[in-house]
Amino acid sequence: MIDLYYWGTPNGHKITLFLEEAGLPYRVKPVNIGKGEQFAPGFLKIAPNNRIPAIVDSEPTGGGAPISIFESGAILLYLAEKTGQFLPTGVRARADVLQWLFWQVGGLGPMAGQNHHFNGYSPEDIPYARQRYVRETARLYGVLDRRLTDHSFVGGEDYSIADMAIYPWIVPHERQKQDLDDFPHVKRWFDEIAARPATARAYAVADSLKNLPPPDPVEFARILFGIEPPKPAKKV
Structure with missing residues (x-):
C-alpha cells in the first residue's frame, strides 16, 4: 500500500496521475499547506524539505521496512521502477x-x-x-x-x-x-x-478536498511565502 501525503497542487497531481494510471492501491493523507501542516514534525520525518508530495511504500520491492520518498520527480521515478510502467527500459x-x-x-x-x-x-x-x-x-x-x-x-x-x-x-x-x-x-x-480516464480520476482526488474550509488569504501568504501583513500606518 502507498500512503500519499498530498495536496491539490501541480506537484501533488503528478503522483495521483501515476497511481491512477498504474492502478496501484493508495491512501491519501491530506497535508493542508494553507494551514501549515507541511511543517508538522511527523511530516518532516518523511519530507525534510517541508513540501508535498511524499509517499510511504509499506510494500517495497524486495520486502523489508517501509520506504519513504519525497520530491515529486524522485517519487515518479521510484514508482515507475517499482511497477515497470511508464518508463522505457531501452x-x-x-x-x-x-x-x-x-x-x-x-x-x-x-x-x-x-x-x-x-x-x-x-x-x-x-x-x-x-x-x-x-x-x-x-x-x-x-x-x-x-x-x-x-x-x-x-x-x-x-x-x-x-x-x-x-x-x-x-x-x-x-x-x-x-x-x-x-x-x-x-x-x-x-x-x-x-x-484520459485516469486523468479525470486523479483530479477528482483534489476535488474531494475542496469542501474543506479555505485558508485565510493573509495567513496563507504568511505560511507559504513568509509574507507578513503590512503594519498599520502610525497615527500622526
Missing part, C-alpha cells in the same frame, strides 16, 4: 523520458511557480519580475511545443512519467498568462492527456 528511450522529467523539475516547475507567485501572491507590484517569469514560461512552452511537433508524447511515442510531470504545470496556463492556441502541438498533447 537506453535511448529511457534517457529521452528522464531528460524531460528533469527538464520539468529543474525548469518548467520553478519558472511557472515564480510566475504564479509574482502574478498572484507578491505583496508588491514588480513589473520586471512579472514580465521576467511570464516570458520565461512562454519560452519553455515553446521548447515543449517544438518537442511535440514530431513526437506523440514528450518522451517519445508512449505516455510516460515525463508527461505526468509536465501536464499539471500546463493545466494553469491561463494563470501563467499563456494561450495554448499559440502552442498548437502542446494543445494537441494537452487535450489528449485531459481526455
Whole structure:
C-alpha cells in the first residue's frame, strides 16, 4: 500500500496521475499547506524539505521496512521502477523520458511557480519580475511545443512519467498568462492527456478536498511565502 501525503497542487497531481494510471492501491493523507501542516514534525520525518508530495511504500520491492520518498520527480521515478510502467527500459528511450522529467523539475516547475507567485501572491507590484517569469514560461512552452511537433508524447511515442510531470504545470496556463492556441502541438498533447480516464480520476482526488474550509488569504501568504501583513500606518 502507498500512503500519499498530498495536496491539490501541480506537484501533488503528478503522483495521483501515476497511481491512477498504474492502478496501484493508495491512501491519501491530506497535508493542508494553507494551514501549515507541511511543517508538522511527523511530516518532516518523511519530507525534510517541508513540501508535498511524499509517499510511504509499506510494500517495497524486495520486502523489508517501509520506504519513504519525497520530491515529486524522485517519487515518479521510484514508482515507475517499482511497477515497470511508464518508463522505457531501452537506453535511448529511457534517457529521452528522464531528460524531460528533469527538464520539468529543474525548469518548467520553478519558472511557472515564480510566475504564479509574482502574478498572484507578491505583496508588491514588480513589473520586471512579472514580465521576467511570464516570458520565461512562454519560452519553455515553446521548447515543449517544438518537442511535440514530431513526437506523440514528450518522451517519445508512449505516455510516460515525463508527461505526468509536465501536464499539471500546463493545466494553469491561463494563470501563467499563456494561450495554448499559440502552442498548437502542446494543445494537441494537452487535450489528449485531459481526455484520459485516469486523468479525470486523479483530479477528482483534489476535488474531494475542496469542501474543506479555505485558508485565510493573509495567513496563507504568511505560511507559504513568509509574507507578513503590512503594519498599520502610525497615527500622526
